[in-house]
Amino acid sequence: MAHFLVTGGCGFIGSHLADRLIGDGHRVTILDDMSTGRLENKPLLAKLVVGDVADPDAVHQAMQGVDGVFHLAAVASVQRSRELWAETHRTNLSGTVTVFEAARSARNGNPVPVVYASSAAVYGDNTATPLREDAATRPLSAYGVDKLGCELHANVAWAIHGVPTTGFRFFNVYGPRQDPSSPYSGVISIFARRVAQGEDVTIFGDGEQVRDFVFVGDVVRFLVKAMERQSQGAEVFNLCTGRPTSLLMLLEVLQELCASRVRRLHQPARAGDIRVSIGDPARLRATFGEGCRFGLLQGLSATLTGE
């Protein structure tokens, strides 16, 4: 049995991870400021420390004696980073540096490994399809720039401080517990709820923008595998399926699954929005021996039933 810190563990992805770790018999401490996290997401057996990931004291305390850290706390929204630039920067970049710094000496003065969330947003307006990890990073949003900053600081964490890290560039993650009520939430959670309730959906732009949607169950599996694998360096992987889905296709599938037709309201594309975002999962597969298992139909069905 090991002891892990999960930052952002009351959020969407973090809480699924915490469930899995507890289910595997591990001890879990969660550090979360509850800004978008929810108490009902917390596994009963996990210990919750309410605190800010950019506060060195809170992070240092929460991390004492752990065997590894999963760092998922962030303001996980491109749109939000546009509205609250400096504030999101503090959490998304300073918070990560704070985690790396505390990880230098978390276990009896020695470094512990950190597995952390980066994002496909680091590729920005790079239109290569599919995007390989060595593709040029040209983030368009403060969110994407901060996630790229996390990866650069991960190099420092390893080269200067001996903290091993694995960063995953999550593409568009979806699944149960993603908050459908927030306008900043992922598009699948918003559309799934609205289609199920027969309500209009808003499409920013023409709906032909394309995403690589990844089911949360796959994300959790790779996070755990990365911790087990014990990176010796500062590695970065796409966490993606390699399969393209346009928003219009997504809406079609959801309408089929819900046996419901809804109206599409179009608004101008969001500033900084990416047209096409498809990842190449080759490095992920080569390193971990498998790719994502969930197809869109299976993942959407699970999302709609909340299981």
Ligand code: NAD
């Ligand atoms: P989420 O909003 O559900 O979870 C983030 C959690 O972090 C929340 O519980 C929130 O309360 C907490 N948090 C926010 N600011 C904090 C702070 N200053 N101190 C402590 N806790 C704080 O989002 P999510 O979708 O579960 O995202 C998890 C991670 O994955 C984030 O790093 C996000 O950037 C990254 N990511 C998500 C996606 C996606 O499609 N959902 C894609 C790429 C990357």
Ligand code: UD2
């Ligand atoms: C970005 C990142 C993703 C992740 C996520 C965190 C890219 C390519 N992806 O996702 O990796 O970090 O941010 O939030 O940068 N949309 C609508 N109607 C709605 C909601 C969304 O049309 O009601 C559109 C939106 O304009 C975008 C697409 O749907 O074109 C997907 O939006 P999103 O907010 O789910 O995620 P995205 O791609 O900005």
